[in-house]
Amino acid sequence: MALTLIGSLTSPFVRKLRLVCWGRVDLNFEAINYFQPEGEAYLQKVSPINKLPILIDGDLKIFDSRVIYNYLAKQNKWPELTIEQENYLTAIDAITDTCANMFLYKKGGMDLEGDNWYLDRQRQRLPSILEYLKPLAKSLSANKPEDWNFMSMSLFSFYYWAEFRKLVDLSPYPEAKAFLEAFKNKPGVKETTLPES
16 A cells, blocks of 8 residues: 655655655655645644654554654665764754744744844854765765665755755855756656745
8 A cells, every 4th residue: 555645845854755755665645735724724634743744654644754764764674874874864954944944934924134042043053054064965976876865865855945945045065056966867856846836
């Protein structure tokens, strides 16, 4: 029986799961728009934490992209992540979460440039994490099939989304731009690209 992944078409947390499943896992993708009243109502109905993504396997519901990945990896006997990979994934998830919070605040009408302790804290996290990710982006090669994995898919999903939402200026990070260019034709990337609206 196919698994069902509930998520939005624009979420980087959802996209990286769609990428890792592309051509490997029998998956039904159910897209919802939680910015619309019916999408928000549906999300509240299916998730006690009111967040995406959600994986449904029979009667089992799994929340959070990292937990979903670990479940899929165990079910499909994918290679275990190293501590280094786990650390990079933690950094990618942290910066993605920071940018997602900033995006939601902006969508709610808050001035992201204003004097606000919480937003200052969020902004301060960005450069240090972007610097930390530089060696990873440089080390991955699109010519090595083993380098297209959950870690690189997570990095691609973040970089692409952060630029798409204009939350991060990647121009000071040429390795990030080069990484996006190098991996843009990988399996599933075109099919999961973010809609313009």
